[in-house]
Amino acid sequence: MKDTDMNGAESLVHTLLASGVEVCFTNPGTSEMHFVAALDHIPGMRSVLALQEGVASGAADGYYRMAGKPASTLLHLGPGLANGLSNLHNAKKAGSGVVNIVGEHASTHIELDAPLTSDIEGIARPVSHWVHTSHAADTVGKDAAAAVQAAMVAPGQIATLILPSDTAWNPGGVAHDALETPAPVPFEEANLARAAEMLDGPESLLMMGGGALTEENLEIAGRIAAQTGCKLISEWSNARLERGAGRVEIGRVPYPIDIALKVLEPYKRIVLVGARAPIGFFAYPGKPAILTREGAEILTLATAGADLGGALDALSQATGSTDTPPAHVVEPALPERPTGPIDLDGLAAVIARAIPEDGIIVDESVTTGRAFFPVTKGAPKHSWLNNCGGSIGYGMPVAIGAAVACPDRKVLGLIGDGSAMYTVQALWTMAREDLDITILIFANRSYRILRGELTNVGVGNPGPRAIDMLSLDRPDLNWVQMAQSMGVEACQVATCEELEAAMETGLSTRSPYLIQVDL
Amino acid sequence: MKDTDMNGAESLVHTLLASGVEVCFTNPGTSEMHFVAALDHIPGMRSVLALQEGVASGAADGYYRMAGKPASTLLHLGPGLANGLSNLHNAKKAGSGVVNIVGEHASTHIELDAPLTSDIEGIARPVSHWVHTSHAADTVGKDAAAAVQAAMVAPGQIATLILPSDTAWNPGGVAHDALETPAPVPFEEANLARAAEMLDGPESLLMMGGGALTEENLEIAGRIAAQTGCKLISEWSNARLERGAGRVEIGRVPYPIDIALKVLEPYKRIVLVGARAPIGFFAYPGKPAILTREGAEILTLATAGADLGGALDALSQATGSTDTPPAHVVEPALPERPTGPIDLDGLAAVIARAIPEDGIIVDESVTTGRAFFPVTKGAPKHSWLNNCGGSIGYGMPVAIGAAVACPDRKVLGLIGDGSAMYTVQALWTMAREDLDITILIFANRSYRILRGELTNVGVGNPGPRAIDMLSLDRPDLNWVQMAQSMGVEACQVATCEELEAAMETGLSTRSPYLIQVDL
Known part of the structure; x- marks a missing residue:
């Protein structure tokens, strides 16, 4: 595909498109102007400005x-990448594939240590599985294809490609064909027989995560549970x-450590498929970090990057459950219609009753949402997305990406006020x-979770200065004005009836809508 | 100061206070709860939540x-530090001293790779001069004193101290006395005689930066200029x-490269005091990155970390200008009162007429502000702060820090809409x-600077997709609602008269006030 009229930036865009990358989430700067120009005149890439x-x-x-495939970002030098770092951390922990394109000064300019010069590779490395700097226009295409391939390594990886601006503007760009999509690694076949033996009765647990949590894979797990009597659980x-x-x-390992310890206490044998053995989110003085009972046998059948469907199929056969009707299939069921001032139960009930068929729930509800799961289980089929990296400010951006990937599905974001402010x-x-x-x-007007954590780490009776550092009042945030200032329609509710009506409004439009829920 | 009842967190707070650190800008999380508790019950540290x-x-x-001394930050693990990284980049380039306190998981928890686990040292290193992780409660005090000392190395450095949560909660903390403030390095005395010879007539330039730009040092420079006929300039x-x-x-090297080349073209001999030789902010195809004329003699008398007052005193003596009345002393002068719709000249004039005595101007005006400097020079005495690292989003946070440092001085922030949205x-x-x-x-509703940069890098006739990536309309941002949503009073102006009245309102209150200036 040699095209001597092409510059490096154009070869990048052609290669990304050939590799199936169709969306670019961006905030470009001077060093990315040739990519902006290439995105302008080469059709096919949706550019979304942040x-x-x-x-x-x-x-x-x-x-x-x-979407199950990576988008690209286009970021301005080290500082632009740095601003994206915490959500890349979250993406990394979620096993999401991302192709970061980061502009760099022209090769000759870097040594001059200009104001925006920084160690971009150094900034990228802690959150990236793959980091590379191109050194000439004619390798940009090849490097971009390799970046996409790296991002597609199961379950998904962060690939960061750094492009000095002369590699963008120089001629000699060569668009590259897509490289082969990497196959997932095999599951631990040597562990299969023991895994099948271990799953036997209510003291055994099949713990699943990542790609094991599709509808099809959960159905296989349901058959195994019906046949063996094992329990099912997913990560928090x-x-x-x-x-x-x-x-x-399938339930989740609870966040609060004492409850998690209690929930996991019965299990003497745990088989892992795409999940890791349960550990505490944080360490607390005098409490264990390993959440499973002492002496529990824990066996990994498949890591997150493995062929999880294959592992579950094999486990189903090894346990003789291929024809067993699945256990734990959820009946359609909605809670009673709640009324009156909003409390956490009422909130959960209104949400459960409103979840639309095929809805996508982006959950950054932190403390508020801990009771949502049981109440919403009988709602119409939906996808539920959690923050896997623990860095707040993930929810509203992830909702954007989900909505771009699935324009025919409603996205419902459940976001704490402290988290929402981050992004x-x-x-x-x-x-x-x-x-x-x-x-x-x-809107609980505080980092509510930290009030609890202050106690958990052993700090009794916090004084006013401590409480002030965990509070979002003084002044209160007005989310209706906030949303409207950025062009999003919004309302504020204090009762279950008002919330129900507001959700009807939001769910019946196809535009963004924000509801401030006063708690 | 051994106090066996003290935990590590308490030893940190006592040590910071003993070292003169009186302010903590923070957003804490679980791993910092013991620091929050220590800040709560040990008086003396002002904690400011972000x-x-x-x-x-x-x-x-x-x-x-x-303030001329460092504040601390208190940040939550790697992602919290990551969110602060781009403004730490700016601080590093400005020569500002900052003491970052970053919480880390308890030592025993790190190996478990919990959701929030990351390579904190790796994230810190690209923006830090000094990085250290404490490994026990009894070294936290000593490490904190060393961090403050590192931050005080002239002109100011970024010191990042990482504290695993067990070093905070364990007993055995030992508060440490302040370490000696590091002296600036000597200036290049060997270059003094040649520097004095070089400054001779209008083809010679004394270029100053950083700590050379105090009132006293500028007066010395003015004497040298009067005696030798040299010109004075500062960095952009x-x-x-x-x-x-x-x-x-003293003027500034212009940002637009063609104008900068023209301004610097006359100078055959350049002496640097606290400044670096002028280079382009970015590289552009076919244009030089070195902004000085070919063959210009450039001599460093003092680097940014050197004794700049001493260097200028010595230069003054070597040029025989100690008793010469300074040149370029500015007469009080204000522009005519402008009227009608706001254009860039009218805007500059209104601002010049409004600058209060001892005001602090935080300038992130980007394209809008390029004409502000000549018009405002005759305003009452004030401090003018620029972004030295080029990462946008510096202005409003820096205004906060300046206002906390100088509660008796008015802070005036001049911020482009694109920059303001970042933070x-x-x-x-x-x-x-x-x-x-x-x-x-x-509110020019665009990344206006990038429209120009698109041309500068050689992209002619950008199409609608490119322009869309550089535009902030669709939807317009409503800054009045935005400010009010966060508890800040605000108004919107479109004429010079309205702006003048709004600035009177803002400058006469002692609370924050935002003015949306429609351009």
């Missing part, structure tokens, strides 16, 4: 979770869990792209 | 520029420049702390 790079990188995470945070009426239910600029992108997203902001 | 860490790190930058971006009526005027959460902290800041948002 007003801060954390929105762009989070959107790429959400896109991968729902799942990149994408398929759930709702008609699907096999509040996301609202503007939702408005600009007219995305089909309804956002609930849970 | 809703995103970029606000905290930028505020620490502004604080150092005006100065961390803090003292200017206004009664002070010696828009800063408005809430301004409201919460009731800071004496007036913010002008220049």
